[in-house]
Amino acid sequence: MDVLPHLLEGFRIAFIPANLLYAFVGVFVGTLIGVLPGIGPAGTISILIPITFRISPVSAIIMLAGIYYGAMYGGSTTSILVNIPGEAASVVTCLDGYQMARQGRAGPALGISAFGSFIAGTFSIIGLMVLAFPLAKAALRFGPPEYFGLMVLGLTIVTYLVRGSVLRALQMAVLGIFLSSVGMDVMIGTPRFTFGIIDLADGIGLVPLVMGVFGISEVLLNVEQNLSRQIFETKIKGLLPNLKDWKDSKWPIVRGTLIGFFLGVLPGGGAIISSFVSYAVEKRVSKHPEKFGKGAIEGVAGPESANNAAIGGAFIPFFSLGIPPNVVMALLLGALMIHGVQPGPLILKQHPDIFWGTVASMYVGNGMLLLLNLPLIGIWVKILKIPYPTLFPLILLFCLIGSYSINFTAFDILIMVFFGIVGYILRKLEYEFAPLVLGYVLGPMLERSLRQSLILSDGSFLIFISRPISAVCILASIILLLTPLVPYIRKRREVLTREVEE
Amino acid sequence: MPFGTGLLLFFFSLAALFREAREDEKEEGPWAGPYWKRVITTIISLSIYALILTRLGYLLSTFLLMMFLFWTPEYKKWTVIIIKAGLSAGITYFVFDKWLDCQLPKGIFGF
Numbered sequence: 001m002d003v004l005p006h007l008l009e010g011f012r013i014a015f016i017p018a019n020l021l022y023a024f025v026g027v028f029v030g031t032l033i034g035v036l037p038g039i040g041p042a043g044t045i046s047i048l049i050p051i052t053f054r055i056s057p058v059s060a061i062i063m064l065a066g067i068y069y070g071a072m073y074g075g076s077t078t079s080i081l082v083n084i085p086g087e088a089a090s091v092v093t094c095l096d097g098y099q100m101a102r103q104g105r106a107g108p109a110l111g112i113s114a115f116g117s118f119i120a121g122t123f124s125i126i127g128l129m130v131l132a133f134p135l136a137k138a139a140l141r142f143g144p145p146e147y148f149g150l151m152v153l154g155l156t157i158v159t160y161l162v163r164g165s166v167l168r169a170l171q172m173a174v175l176g177i178f179l180s181s182v183g184m185d186v187m188i189g190t191p192r193f194t195f196g197i198i199d200l201a202d203g204i205g206l207v208p209l210v211m212g213v214f215g216i217s218e219v220l221l222n223v224e225q226n227l228s229r230q231i232f233e234t235k236i237k238g239l240l241p242n243l244k245d246w247k248d249s250k251w252p253i254v255r256g257t258l259i260g261f262f263l264g265v266l267p268g269g270g271a272i273i274s275s276f277v278s279y280a281v282e283k284r285v286s287k288h289p290e291k292f293g294k295g296a297i298e299g300v301a302g303p304e305s306a307n308n309a310a311i312g313g314a315f316i317p318f319f320s321l322g323i324p325p326n327v328v329m330a331l332l333l334g335a336l337m338i339h340g341v342q343p344g345p346l347i348l349k350q351h352p353d354i355f356w357g358t359v360a361s362m363y364v365g366n367g368m369l370l371l372l373n374l375p376l377i378g379i380w381v382k383i384l385k386i387p388y389p390t391l392f393p394l395i396l397l398f399c400l401i402g403s404y405s406i407n408f409t410a411f412d413i414l415i416m417v418f419f420g421i422v423g424y425i426l427r428k429l430e431y432e433f434a435p436l437v438l439g440y441v442l443g444p445m446l447e448r449s450l451r452q453s454l455i456l457s458d459g460s461f462l463i464f465i466s467r468p469i470s471a472v473c474i475l476a477s478i479i480l481l482l483t484p485l486v487p488y489i490r491k492r493r494e495v496l497t498r499e500v501e502e
Numbered sequence: 503m504p505f506g507t508g509l510l511l512f513f514f515s516l517a518a519l520f521r522e523a524r525e526d527e528k529e530e531g532p533w534a535g536p537y538w539k540r541v542i543t544t545i546i547s548l549s550i551y552a553l554i555l556t557r558l559g560y561l562l563s564t565f566l567l568m569m570f571l572f573w574t575p576e577y578k579k580w581t582v583i584i585i586k587a588g589l590s591a592g593i594t595y596f597v598f599d600k601w602l603d604c605q606l607p608k609g610i611f612g613f
Contacts, residue, residue, distance in 0.1 A: 216548075223540040393571035394590060396544075397564065400551065401594060413552035421545060 010356030014364050023365045026063035030070020035380045041071040043215045045331045046207040047402035057339035062361040069311050073369050076113045089271035089307040092279040096299030108245050113304040114373050120257040120305035121366040124312025136320035139345040144452035149470030151442050156477035159435050169435045176439025208403040208412045212419025213433045215399045219392050220424040249301030256305030264313020271307040278306035330441035564591040
């Protein structure tokens, strides 16, 4: 397969003025919501999905992908300047980034995170180009049992890597799968758990669910606190990191890129987890671990590279297997399916324009972000000064419009409010929602592949063990699930998570 | 499948219950924040909004909701609140309904 002509074709698509504009709107909106706490990429993409109905699928995914990686850039800005992670993947950046800002080194911190993100983003796009095709070729031979095994493994990994209790994460994942079974049966079309409510026949919408548990519950948690926040005033000068900064962060960027990329590929991995892992690794390999948490530039460079590299990685299973590895990818999958495009092994053959156009636009978008971020940081900081009493009604309003305009029914608003309340309560009880949403998204695919496999095997569960790929996946999942029961490994895992939190 | 997930959920919850029961000497922080009443008023106002939206139309019901939400935390001057609420309802209406053709509900008054 000749990469170059395809890539050139991709750039031709990306440089069509309309697509350039969509890429720009995407990264701009992405950075903006990355800066604003309380509304993440998942929420924004769900608001904007209805808008993409009218544009071509390539332009749609270019814009939506731009939001995703733009948010990663924006999130770090607020972490560093005001110690508020605008976005979950930037939580660890607060630890050292904010300390650097307090020492008057906000400039280099912002600079290194922008450059690190750029380098990592570019590398992961190259990785995406190289790996997507062989994987897609292999995936063409996958049958339902292999898909089932892969998805089980993905769900297991996400529950294993979530911070806090594995048991709670498992509860959330299973609850997500359960919620996904509301509505029409995927194989024979009998309504399930609809309680005679017609609006439930299509199931619970992904957008109201995601906006409820992420957006509304976040706002509810915030409004019960005192709403005035303090913003640390700092002068930003000299955005360019000096030579010593570069020397210190060279290897963290490389390591962060690799960690982010490979964790991004794994279903269930993604930007949030890879940034935590990168921080833990940097702290471990550092010659002066005591500096971490007090403004070590390595603690900014590594995680920031990792969370951007994870995005390119996440597109690999998305394009080649049709399995979304995280929430944002699940929304992108939904958007493409509305356009009548089914991501999966065949997309590379049937719609090469979508794949290459997206890849090329990611190069372009990364460049735009670098240009956009360095000069515009001052504006982002100003946006942060919008007081929360003004901001939260607007966030709620966008959630309302977003959930309404998917199906144009007010019932979806009620669903969103309901899951907002559920999310609020579960957050208080320290549950995480990534496994829930992933379980919800993978649920129907999981069920379909399970039942197709059982039809293939005449109802024998042995089919999952007799096929090598699914056997390996299921075995790996079982081992992962059993490890917390082994005291030694459990302790190691706790030490790792504690190290990051400290 | 739903039966299987139900069963799994039951066992995981049972396990969680046992674990909670074992470690009962936990320190309890304040469960709700100091302004917990706002949470309830926000939830109620959003639910009412969902009910009146198709009847009163987008502009009017959004204006009312925004007035209420801007008013709860600040208790500022009425003029400021009305301007803010009017702007947010109006601008979103034009952007989503007119510009992006999103077809927000019209309601009985026809706007």
